[in-house]
Amino acid sequence: MTTTLATPRTIAVDELHEQLTGDGSTPRILDVRTPAEYETAHIPGSYNVPLATLAEHRTELARHVGDGVVLVCRSGARAGQAETALAGAGRTDLRVLDGGMVAWEQAGAPVNRGRKTWDIERQVRFVAGSVVATSVLGSHFAPRLKWLAAGLGTGLVTAAVTNSCAMGSALSRMPWNQAASAPDIADVLADLTSD
Numbered sequence: 001m002t003t004t005l006a007t008p009r010t011i012a013v014d015e016l017h018e019q020l021t022g023d024g025s026t027p028r029i030l031d032v033r034t035p036a037e038y039e040t041a042h043i044p045g046s047y048n049v050p051l052a053t054l055a056e057h058r059t060e061l062a063r064h065v066g067d068g069v070v071l072v073c074r075s076g077a078r079a080g081q082a083e084t085a086l087a088g089a090g091r092t093d094l095r096v097l098d099g100g101m102v103a104w105e106q107a108g109a110p111v112n113r114g115r116k117t118w119d120i121e122r123q124v125r126f127v128a129g130s131v132v133a134t135s136v137l138g139s140h141f142a143p144r145l146k147w148l149a150a151g152l153g154t155g156l157v158t159a160a161v162t163n164s165c166a167m168g169s170a171l172s173r174m175p176w177n178q179a180a181s182a183p184d185i186a187d188v189l190a191d192l193t194s195d
Contacts (some may be wrong), residue, residue, distance in 0.1 A: 008083040010015065010097070012106045013099065014107065026045070028069050028070070029072055033051075034117075037119050037120065041105065042112055046161070048183045057185050059089045064112045069091070071086075074101050074102060074121060075121070076097065076099060079096040124168050131152050
């Protein structure tokens with residue numbers, strides 16, 4: 001039995017920007033990046049609901065977000081995971097921002113900026129590269145260290161195939177990836193209900 005990964009419905013940057021500046025009803029934007037990434041740069045009016053929090057509270061969020069929800073992350077991968085989680089709670093009307101914040105910023109669309117933090121994908125590349133380089137160089141003195149590099153390589157291949165990343169998930173929980181005031185899910189739910 002083969003498993004296929006569903007492709008989430010997307011919305012282009014220009015279409016979302018037009019909806020946000022138009023006279024009609026504006027979509028709700030849930031940014032699923034870490035609080036620190038969100039603090040660095042986010043779409044004005046968006047709500048920060050980190051992917052782990054969203055997955056944990058998907059049923060409550062599915063009931064409160066209303067129609068026209070757009071999910072945002074850095075490039076679209078985590079937003080796709082969030083879409084899958086919320087679809088599992090009964091929401092099939094969600095869209096993912098095509099290209100994520102990278103595409104949004106490249107288009108020159110409005111962004112609220114704060115304290116600068118490396119995004120999770122950059123942190124994963126840094127940690128993975130450091131571990132591989134250190135273990136390969138160290139294997140000259142301790143030959144078994146080469147298996148650490150092999151294990152990390154296997155983990156990265158698995159992350160690519162499953163479109164998930166255990167290292168990224170672990171890094172997102174580190175103190176430097178938390179904003180001074182991480183979003184409280186009760187406050188987010190209250191805001192979503194009051195709008």
